[in-house]
Amino acid sequence: MAEKSSPFIAPQPIRPSAPIEGFALDSTNTPPSSTTSDSHQTFSHRDILRRALNNDASNITPALPESIISPAITPPSTPGGTVVSQPRVHPNETTQTGTHTKGPKLLEKLPNVECIVRARIPTTTGAEMFLHLYQNDSDNKEHLAIVFGNHIRSRSLDRVQEGETEMDRMIRGAYVGRLHPGRVSSRLEDGEEVPNEAGALQKGHTESPLVRIHSECYTGETAWSARCDCGEQLDEAARLMSMASEPTSSSTEPPVDGGAVSDAADGPGGVIIYLRQEGRGIGLGEKLKAYNLQDLGSDTVEANLILRHPADARSYGLATAMLVDLGLGADASPEGIRLLTNNPDKIRAVEGPNREVRVKDRVAMIPIAWRTGGQKGIRSAEIEGYLQTKIGKMGHMIR
Numbered sequence: 001m002a003e004k005s006s007p008f009i010a011p012q013p014i015r016p017s018a019p020i021e022g023f024a025l026d027s028t029n030t031p032p033s034s035t036t037s038d039s040h041q042t043f044s045h046r047d048i049l050r051r052a053l054n055n056d057a058s059n060i061t062p063a064l065p066e067s068i069i070s071p072a073i074t075p076p077s078t079p080g081g082t083v084v085s086q087p088r089v090h091p092n093e094t095t096q097t098g099t100h101t102k103g104p105k106l107l108e109k110l111p112n113v114e115c116i117v118r119a120r121i122p123t124t125t126g127a128e129m130f131l132h133l134y135q136n137d138s139d140n141k142e143h144l145a146i147v148f149g150n151h152i153r154s155r156s157l158d159r160v161q162e163g164e165t166e167m168d169r170m171i172r173g174a175y176v177g178r179l180h181p182g183r184v185s186s187r188l189e190d191g192e193e194v195p196n197e198a199g200a201l202q203k204g205h206t207e208s209p210l211v212r213i214h215s216e217c218y219t220g221e222t223a224w225s226a227r228c229d230c231g232e233q234l235d236e237a238a239r240l241m242s243m244a245s246e247p248t249s250s251s252t253e254p255p256v257d258g259g260a261v262s263d264a265a266d267g268p269g270g271v272i273i274y275l276r277q278e279g280r281g282i283g284l285g286e287k288l289k290a291y292n293l294q295d296l297g298s299d300t301v302e303a304n305l306i307l308r309h310p311a312d313a314r315s316y317g318l319a320t321a322m323l324v325d326l327g328l329g330a331d332a333s334p335e336g337i338r339l340l341t342n343n344p345d346k347i348r349a350v351e352g353p354n355r356e357v358r359v360k361d362r363v364a365m366i367p368i369a370w371r372t373g374g375q376k377g378i379r380s381a382e383i384e385g386y387l388q389t390k391i392g393k394m395g396h397m398i399r
């Protein structure tokens with residue numbers, strides 16, 4: 001009778017003929033002789049993980065026996081069409097038994113970004129926002145800025161392009177004020193304000209704008225998943241920012257001719273930088289594999305490591321560059337931003353290599369279920385484990 005193989009052993013381990021870029025197999029960590037393909041020793045999740053976590057910090061590859069994880073389930077790089085290749089595990093990352101900490105990926109230079117188009121989106125809550133779509137020279141993804149408040153403007157979008165017509169400008173969203181049928185100019189109409197040099201309209205706000213750097217999560221934002229709080233965080237950030245872009249009592253100007261309050265009365269507003277780094281940068285397919293590993297007993301960090309990904313494969317240079325483009329960098333907004341996050345890594349990373357952005361305050365994102373004693377918000381066994389892992393292993397400050 002054929003011997004039953006371990007689910008973790010590839011039937012025919014395939015060894016890459018050439019090392020995969022940024023991901024060398026550790027030849028010093030020779031697998032035990034009993035792990036050859038014709039001697040199928042069973043390894044539990046914990047065995048695999050213990051080996052990964054006990055590995056010396058200077059060796060950036062978790063020391064998994066080669067035959068245990070099939071190359072068939074470990075694509076050579078995290079997805080995204082990255083132009084600049086990055087190692088699978090960041091060199092800053094250190095591993096210790098029981099914990100897995102990492103520093104943010106700090107880039108030496110910010111990528112170049114350009115806002116290609118912007119459009120007004122009335123939302124189901126009644127609030128309005130402007131969706132900005134960006135291109136960049138670091139990957140080929142469509143990263144987004146969701147802008148609450150009329151005064152936050154993109155420099156690259158507003159820049160005049162050679163040969164463009166007024167209609168071209170309006171179609172790509174480089175207009176001031178509101179579009180309406182019959183409008184012929186992208187520029188000022190009667191009663192509208194002049195953008196300042198940074199692109200932002202002068203308002204004299206007393207409070208700093210709210211900013212959230214949000215990583216894409218198809219499962220949590222679209223597919224109703226109760227494994228994480230990503231969808232809830234996105235909704236909550238939008239709610240807070242739409243409040244922050246409403247007229248405030250301190251800045252409200254008297255309505256002109258008894259009409260609507262003018263734009264000048266808007267609050268400081270906010271921006272959600274929506275980065276297409278699904279699954280903390282490993283992509284949806286790999287995240288779904290990680291979910292299966294979690295159902296088999298691993299936590300979120302362990303599952304990533306078993307799949308030979310870093311615990312967190314993200315970087316935030318694009319977010320910094322987009323904030324600078326939106327006039328929220330230290331050059332145009334020296335008072336700084338208020339960052340909605342529980343992740344301490346993000347704070348330093350978003351500030352950029354030369355402190356291009358200043359984070360004035362961190363605003364915590366407490367899960368709604370925790371705030372309401374379970375009356376509202378997401379409730380599941382999975383999310384409790386997910387949040388505990390973020391606090392215990394990733395240093396998140398959920399308070």
Ligand SMILES: Nc1nc2c(ncn2[C@@H]2O[C@H](COP(=O)(O)OP(=O)(O)OP(=O)(O)O)[C@@H](O)[C@H]2O)c(=O)[nH]1
Nearest residue numbers: 215216217228277278279280287290300341342343
């Ligand atoms: N690899 C992996 N990614 C996950 C998992 N659950 C959620 N994610 C992804 O995690 C990202 C969100 O990261 P989080 O760690 O929840 O939060 P954060 O962005 O680091 O910190 P906050 O700013 O406090 O929200 C999204 O891209 C999700 O798709 C999981 O189990 N495994």
